[in-house]
Amino acid sequence: MNKKFVPILLWSMAAVYVLLMAELLFLREGGSLRSFNLIPFHTIQEYINVDGGMRRNAVDVNIWGNILIFVPAGIYAMLIGKSESLWPRLAAVALLSAAVEAGQYVLAAGAADIDDVILNATGGLIGITIYSVLKLGLRKQERVKLFLSLLSAGVGVPVLILSLILYAVNRV
Template identity: 30%
Template sequence: MLKKRKATRIRALGKVLFILYVLFLIYFLLFSDWYGRTGIAEEYQYNFQLFKEIKRFWEYRKELGFFAVFTNLCGNVLIFVPYGFFIAVASRFRGFFKTVCSGCLLSLGVEVFQLFTKVGSFDVDDLFLNTVGCAVGYILFVICNGIRRKHDGQ
């Protein structure tokens, strides 16, 4: 009974953290002016070719600088790691495939929103990197959950 209560509390905390994370994600990806997300671009950029922008960022890494390359390549992965982790904590129906697919769909929704509103830019490389981040988050959840279970004696 005590273990079930603890699991329920952990899941409730996961739900709260997940909601806060999604609100942050929506703001950051769609409305934050940190990356010029406010206003509509006059010349809209988009990329439908997988690895095109990743390759470009890597090839011109010296000219672009560490921050720009890190933000584009690693930032797109890192921003979706919490999604993969918290959705697994908050949900009873979890699994690698379900988690990664839902993260991919969320990222696709963001990219399509950016395409139609011309805020930000549609990029299949972002979709790929976000999905990788979601997978990493789920793997971190599995590791942490295994440690927790071992510690709790389950």
């Protein structure tokens, strides 16, 4: 593949990811919400202990959603830049998550919750791990970038199209 194509595809898919995250995390309808929780695992514990048992739907959406949405952030954190050191990349993902939570609080677009930061950082760590495993298997940075660029396009383009369709349908 053309050496110029891979970085363009990679940056394009990263931009799509950022736009989809912004829409999901800041532009949802449903009223304003301004609350915060600084007690680690408090919200997760509440989800598990509601009515003496797990509220499975809420647990799935909150816990898995917060983890999965930041997996690409961990992958992109490893792809962008020169160093492949784990801790600075994980710290960057955690800081991004904290900034999102602060933004949600300021904009009354969601609850600012330390549990979300923990779950998002977990997702980022999973993304970093995926990158590291691919790097071991594919051995060359160029191959990893090509594979992840194509994977990002394969996932990102359909998600973008679906998001645009849902946006158009809900605006009618």
